[in-house]
Amino acid sequence: KWDEILEYLKIEHCVTDVSFKTWLLPLKVYSVKDNLITISIDDKMIGPDSKNFISRKYGIPLKVAITEIMNQNFDLEFILESQIEPAKAKSTTASAEVNKNQKNGLSFLNPRYTFDTFVVGANNNLAHAASLAVAESPAEIYNPLFIYGGVGLGKTHLMHSIAHYILEQNANSKVMYVTSEKFTNELIESIRNVNTTPTEFREKYRNIDVLLIDDIQFIIGKESTQEEFFHTFNTLHESKKQIIISSDKPPKDILTLEERLRSRFEWGLTVDIQPPDYETRMAILKKKEELDGLQIDNEVMKYIATNVKSNIRELEGALTKIVALSRLKKQEVNVTLAEEALKDLISPDDKKQITPALIIDVIAEHFNITSTDIYSVNKSRNIAYPRQVAMYLCRKLTDFSLSDIGKIMGNRDHTTVLHGIDKVESNIKKDPSMQNTIEVLTKKINP
Ligand code: ADP
Numbered sequence: 202k203w204d205e206i207l208e209y210l211k212i213e214h215c216v217t218d219v220s221f222k223t224w225l226l227p228l229k230v231y232s233v234k235d236n237l238i239t240i241s242i243d244d245k246m247i248g249p250d251s252k253n254f255i256s257r258k259y260g261i262p263l264k265v266a267i268t269e270i271m272n273q274n275f276d277l278e279f280i281l282e283s284q285i286e287p288a289k290a291k292s293t294t295a296s297a298e299v300n301k302n303q304k305n306g307l308s309f310l311n312p313r314y315t316f317d318t319f320v321v322g323a324n325n326n327l328a329h330a331a332s333l334a335v336a337e338s339p340a341e342i343y344n345p346l347f348i349y350g351g352v353g354l355g356k357t358h359l360m361h362s363i364a365h366y367i368l369e370q371n372a373n374s375k376v377m378y379v380t381s382e383k384f385t386n387e388l389i390e391s392i393r394n395v396n397t398t399p400t401e402f403r404e405k406y407r408n409i410d411v412l413l414i415d416d417i418q419f420i421i422g423k424e425s426t427q428e429e430f431f432h433t434f435n436t437l438h439e440s441k442k443q444i445i446i447s448s449d450k451p452p453k454d455i456l457t458l459e460e461r462l463r464s465r466f467e468w469g470l471t472v473d474i475q476p477p478d479y480e481t482r483m484a485i486l487k488k489k490e491e492l493d494g495l496q497i498d499n500e501v502m503k504y505i506a507t508n509v510k511s512n513i514r515e516l517e518g519a520l521t522k523i524v525a526l527s528r529l530k531k532q533e534v535n536v537t538l539a540e541e542a543l544k545d546l547i548s549p550d551d552k553k554q555i556t557p558a559l560i561i562d563v564i565a566e567h568f569n570i571t572s573t574d575i576y577s578v579n580k581s582r583n584i585a586y587p588r589q590v591a592m593y594l595c596r597k598l599t600d601f602s603l604s605d606i607g608k609i610m611g612n613r614d615h616t617t618v619l620h621g622i623d624k625v626e627s628n629i630k631k632d633p634s635m636q637n638t639i640e641v642l643t644k645k646i647n648p
Pocket residue numbers: 314318319320321325350351352353354355356357358359485488513514517
């Protein structure tokens with residue numbers, strides 16, 4: 202009945218074809234014991250990071266679908282196929298397949314970032330139109346497409362939308378989405394011959410049809426990375442491959458950008474995204490309400506749209522916060538509750554203070570986990586490490602003491618915090634790509 206369950210999930214949750222193929226088809230029932238269903242994830246197909254994502258995003262919907270179809274409640278557990286047969290997964294063919302799919306950039310696309318879920322307003326209609334045009338005819342009109350705008354205004358969302366769209370039109374198209382941080386790290390690793398070689402690195406980035414490189418501002422000033430990117434850019438552009446770049450500023454305002462790169466960035470089309478106006482903020486909240494299956498009082502929506510203005514991530518976060526608080530307090534969502542939930546977010550002076558909460562939000566997003574994970578006692582590796590990074594950055598960027606930091610993150614004592622910080626510090630020393638990651642995170646927190 203597995204097919205039926207997946208089909209149900211697809212329809213009930215309006216899962217798009219791309220998401221369905223990417224995340225749900227690679228799932229298989231591994232075993233059913235009493236009330237526990239173990240679902241295996243074909244990580245050769247979609248990479249080992251997918252487990253976290255799938256259980257978070259589809260865990261509950263899947264449970265509901267199973268209950269509906271089987272008429273019985275089950276608990277769910279996910280495992281990676283490579284963990285079932287470690288020997289097999291380590292074989293070269295398997296890792297080659299992971300490579301192939303990572304080359305497609307597939308595992309790095311958020312299934313929710315599509316054109317369908319992108320709300321178009323006066324603030325972003327040009328960027329949206331240009332993105333759609335490029336998605337429809339890659340390398341034919343605007344090359345490169347350069348999208349710029351402030352934090353949380355939808356650059357990444359648009360880039361993923363383009364990638365999804367192109368893959369939907371042509372599943373064989375070699376689409377690569379990468380953050381400039383990852384590009385840098387991979388370059389560093391290839392130079393040190395960790396995991397890859399410089400030749401492999403070049404092949405990887407030059408044998409593709411579409412390159413999307415997000416947050417280019419983080420390679421500015423890194424000379425060897427800029428140099429490498431320059432050559433990648435030229436190779437792709439000469440062979441008529443589409444390049445899409447995002448940045449927080451337009452090329453002309455990136456003061457330290459090498460002239461030759463700047464002029465190349467301006468070869469194609471440069472479009473901006475501005476902060477949304479009130480109507481667009483309302484429309485985005487409505488869209489989120491619909492996607493999350495919520496029903497929120499209109500007054501509350503108006504309250505959020507009036508007060509959270511300059512960042513769509515915060516706009517969405519505000520809604521999530523209110524819903525969470527209402528569940529916690531078992532109170533209905535109304536304006537009073539909204540005021541309480543948002544009192545930290547809506548401060549009279551709009552200056553951003555560096556708080557542990559801010560640091561944790563940035564880190565959670567970066568590592569593709571939730572802030573709640575970092576606050577929690579959960580010790581699994583994929584959460585423990587980002588948490589240690591959070592401890593390290595809280596110590597560096599705030600005045601909080603070790604024991605304060607420990608209290609915030611799952612009530613740990615100060616020695617645990619100290620240990621975490623030491624670990625991150627020693628990693629930074631021995632691993633230049635870790636150093637780059639910390640640098641990027643610091644800039645994201647404190648631009
Ligand atoms: P950026 O990359 O510019 O920092 P993101 O693309 O990560 O911003 O967007 C932040 C959040 O806001 C994401 O959850 C994204 O889905 C949402 N978002 C941004 N713009 C829109 C839009 N026009 N319609 C719907 N959601 C949006």
